[in-house]
Amino acid sequence: MTEIGMAPALRPQAGASAPRREQLVLGIIGTLAFLVIWEAAARFDLINPVVVSNPSRIAAAFVSQLQSGEILGDLAVSLIEFAAGFGLSLVVGIGLGIAMGLSRLTEYAVDPFVWFLYSSPLIAFYPLIIVWLGFGFATVVAITFLLSFVSVVVNTVAGVHGVDPQLVRAVRAFGGTRLDVIRKVILPAAVPLIIAGMRIGLGRALHGVVLGEMFSSNAGLGYRITFYAAHLRTADVFVPLVILVVIGLLINQLGNAVETRLQAWRA
Amino acid sequence: MSVLAQAPVDGGSSWIALARRRSARAVVGFTAVALFLIAWQIAGANEIIRSDLISYPSEVAATLIQMTASGELGSNLAVSLQEFIQGFVPAIAVGIAAGTAFALSTRLHYLFEPMIVALNTSPIIAFVPIVVVWFGVGTQSKAIMVFLAAVIPIVINTMTGITQVHESWIRACRAFGASQSQVIVKAMLPGALPSVMVGVRLAVGRAIVGLIAAEMYVSVRGIGRLIQVYSTSERAAEIFVLVAVVATFGFLLVTLLRRLESLIAPWSLEP
Numbered sequence: 001m002t003e004i005g006m007a008p009a010l011r012p013q014a015g016a017s018a019p020r021r022e023q024l025v026l027g028i029i030g031t032l033a034f035l036v037i038w039e040a041a042a043r044f045d046l047i048n049p050v051v052v053s054n055p056s057r058i059a060a061a062f063v064s065q066l067q068s069g070e071i072l073g074d075l076a077v078s079l080i081e082f083a084a085g086f087g088l089s090l091v092v093g094i095g096l097g098i099a100m101g102l103s104r105l106t107e108y109a110v111d112p113f114v115w116f117l118y119s120s121p122l123i124a125f126y127p128l129i130i131v132w133l134g135f136g137f138a139t140v141v142a143i144t145f146l147l148s149f150v151s152v153v154v155n156t157v158a159g160v161h162g163v164d165p166q167l168v169r170a171v172r173a174f175g176g177t178r179l180d181v182i183r184k185v186i187l188p189a190a191v192p193l194i195i196a197g198m199r200i201g202l203g204r205a206l207h208g209v210v211l212g213e214m215f216s217s218n219a220g221l222g223y224r225i226t227f228y229a230a231h232l233r234t235a236d237v238f239v240p241l242v243i244l245v246v247i248g249l250l251i252n253q254l255g256n257a258v259e260t261r262l263q264a265w266r267a
Numbered sequence: 268m269s270v271l272a273q274a275p276v277d278g279g280s281s282w283i284a285l286a287r288r289r290s291a292r293a294v295v296g297f298t299a300v301a302l303f304l305i306a307w308q309i310a311g312a313n314e315i316i317r318s319d320l321i322s323y324p325s326e327v328a329a330t331l332i333q334m335t336a337s338g339e340l341g342s343n344l345a346v347s348l349q350e351f352i353q354g355f356v357p358a359i360a361v362g363i364a365a366g367t368a369f370a371l372s373t374r375l376h377y378l379f380e381p382m383i384v385a386l387n388t389s390p391i392i393a394f395v396p397i398v399v400v401w402f403g404v405g406t407q408s409k410a411i412m413v414f415l416a417a418v419i420p421i422v423i424n425t426m427t428g429i430t431q432v433h434e435s436w437i438r439a440c441r442a443f444g445a446s447q448s449q450v451i452v453k454a455m456l457p458g459a460l461p462s463v464m465v466g467v468r469l470a471v472g473r474a475i476v477g478l479i480a481a482e483m484y485v486s487v488r489g490i491g492r493l494i495q496v497y498s499t500s501e502r503a504a505e506i507f508v509l510v511a512v513v514a515t516f517g518f519l520l521v522t523l524l525r526r527l528e529s530l531i532a533p534w535s536l537e538p
Contacts, residue, residue, distance in 0.1 A: 030378035108295035120514040127498025229396030248388035
C-alpha cells in the first residue's frame with residue numbers, strides 16, 4: 001500500500017514567518033528568472049520563438065483567448081467532468097471501502113480487482129471505454145472515476161481497519177446497532193485517512209480528465225491542448241496548459257489547508 | 268482486522284491464526300478472480316455480450332501467443348523499453364543530484380520550489396503535445412516525457428530522505444574528520460536511500476503513463492502506438508493483451524527494484 005501516508009511533497013513549513021518570507025521571495029525570484037531567461041532566449045533567437053514560444057507570446061494568447069471566451073467554455077467542461085468523475089469515485093470509493101473494511105470476505109474478494117485497477121495502465125483502456133460509452137462526456141467521466149477511486153478505496157479500508165475495536169465494543173455493549181457503529185465510530189475515526197485518499201484521488205482525477213479529453217473528446221482543456229498543438233499554435237497551447245497547472249496547484253493548496261486544520265483538530 | 272466481529276478468534280495473533288488468515292485471503296481472492304474469468308469467458312465466447320466489445324480470456328490468451336509469435340509484440344516492446352531507459356536513467360541521476368543539492372541548500376530549494384511544486388501537482392500528460400512539438404515525433408520526445416514524469420518524485424523523496432537523516436550520524440562523521448563529500452556519500456545518501464527508492468518506485472508508474480500517453484499521442488512504433496492502431500479496428504482482445512504487457516512490465520520493474528534495494532541496502536527494507 002504505497003499510497004497510504006505518502007508524504008505530501010513540499011508542504012510549506014508552518015512556523016516562523018521570517019523563513020516563510022524568504023521562501024516566498026526566493027520562489028518569486030526563481031520563477032521570474034526562469035521567465036526572463038526564456039524570454040531573452042527567444043528575443044536573441046537562441047531558440048525559435050514560433051516553435052518554442054515565449055512568455056510574452058503566451059501572455060498575448062491568454063488575453064485573446066479570454067476575450068473570445070472560448071477557453072472559459074473549455075474550463076467549464078473540464079470542471080464539470082472533473083466534478084462528476086471525482087464525485088462518483090468518492091461515493092463508490094467510500095462505500096466500497098467501508099464494505100471491504102467491515103467484511104473480511106468482501107475485502108479478500110475485491111482486493112485483487114482493486115490492485116489490478118491500481119497497477120494497470122488504465123490509460124491503455126481508453127479505446128475500449130470509448131467503444132463501451134461513446135466518444136465524449138461519459139468516457140471522460142469514466143476514465144476520471146477509474147483513475148481516482150482506487151486511492152479513495154484503499155485509504156478508506158485502511159481507515160476502517162485503524163478503528164479502535166474497544167470503541168466498537170463499547171457502542172455495541174450499550175445497544176448500538178451496526179449502523180450506529182458505522183455512523184458514530186467508524187466514519188469519524190476513518191476520516192483522516194479518507195481525506196488523505198481524497199487528496200491523492202484529486203490529483204489522479206485531474207490526470208483522468210486531461211487524459212480523457214486529450215484522446216476521446218472534442219471539448220475541454222485537454223482537448224484544447226491537443227487541438228492547438230496539432231495546428232502548431234504553440235503559444236495557444238500554453239493557455240490551457242497553464243490553467244491546468246494552476247488547478248493542480250490550487251488542489252494541492254486546498255489539501256494542505258485541510259490537512260493542517262485536521263491536525264489542529266486532532267491535537 | 269474486521270472491527271465488527273468481536274469473537275476473540277478473530278483477533279488471534281498466533282502464527283496459526285496469521286497463516287489461516289493469509290490462506291483465507293489467497294483462497295477467497297483466487298476464487299473471486301476465477302469466477303470473474305469464467306463469467307467473462309461465458310459471456311464473451313457465447314456472444315451474450317458482443318465479443319468484439321469485451322473479448323474473452325481464451326481469445327486474449329490466443330491473441331497474446333499470436334502477437335508474440337509474429338514478433339509484433341517484441342519489436343514494439345523493444346522500442347518502448349529503449350525510450351523508457353533513455354528517460355528513466357537520467358531522471359534517477361538528475362533527481363538524486365538535484366534532491367541532494369536542495370537538501371543541502373534551503374535557498375537553492377526555495378528558488379526552484381514553485382516550479383517543482385507546479386510540475387508535481389499538474390497532470391503531466393498535458394505536457395505531451397508541447398513536448399512533441401518541441402522534440403519531434405520520434406523517440407526523443409518519449410524519453411523527455413519519461414524523464415519529466417519520473418524526475419520529480421525522485422527529487423522530492425531524495426530531499427525528504429536526506430533532511431530526515433539522523434543528525435547524530437552526520438556529527439559522528441564530522442567528528443572523525445570526514446569532509447563534506449564524505450558526509451554526503453557515507454551518511455546522507457545511504458540514510459536517504461529508503462526514501463529515494465520509494466521515489467523511484469513511484470516514478471516507475473508515472474513514467475510508464477507518460478511514455479504510453481506520448482506514444483499514443485503520436486509515434487511511429489512502440490506499445491502505445493499499437494494501442495492506437497488497434498483502437499481504430501475496435502479489437503478488444505489486442506487491447507487487453509497490450510494492457511497486460513504494460514502492467515506486467517511495471518510490476519516486474521518494481522519487483523526488480525525491491526530486490527536490488529535489498530541487495531545494495533538491506534537496512535532499507537520496508538516491513
